[in-house]
Amino acid sequence: MKKHKGLLIRTKIKESGLKFNEVAKQLKISRGSLYNLFKKSEIGDTLIIRIGEIVRYDFSLHIPHLKGKINANEKLENYNKEESDKIFTLQKKYYNLLEKHNELLKLLFKIFNEEPYQSIQEELKKFMNS
Numbered sequence: 001m002k003k004h005k006g007l008l009i010r011t012k013i014k015e016s017g018l019k020f021n022e023v024a025k026q027l028k029i030s031r032g033s034l035y036n037l038f039k040k041s042e043i044g045d046t047l048i049i050r051i052g053e054i055v056r057y058d059f060s061l062h063i064p065h066l067k068g069k070i071n072a073n074e075k076l077e078n079y080n081k082e083e084s085d086k087i088f089t090l091q092k093k094y095y096n097l098l099e100k101h102n103e104l105l106k107l108l109f110k111i112f113n114e115e116p117y118q119s120i121q122e123e124l125k126k127f128m129n130s
Helices: 005-016 020-027 031-038 044-054 072-078 083-112 115-129
Strands: none
Touching: 005 031, 005 044, 020 031, 020 044, 083 115
């Protein structure tokens, strides 16, 4: 039975910890186009290889005919594995921190728009305009 390549790609992107937006951005396509890609059972080898490079995954483990075409294995072996893993871990932590930061900003916005904080809001506006 043939593997559904779109579902395989979706699974490996999720496992990588990268956001779909980031993968789409690196592919220079919209997030919607990436989601449409997940629905396809057949996807071109070049695109699969490129996604593998982005998420640091060797798709030839699931799609054997890629073994001869893929140069991602060589690229991955040339990376200093330990340093690469550290960077990847830091990247995931950074994304999580950004998400928490955005949540905090939303909360602060909500708080400062409440009546008791109007004076603080006015002081902040004066400070920002000075």
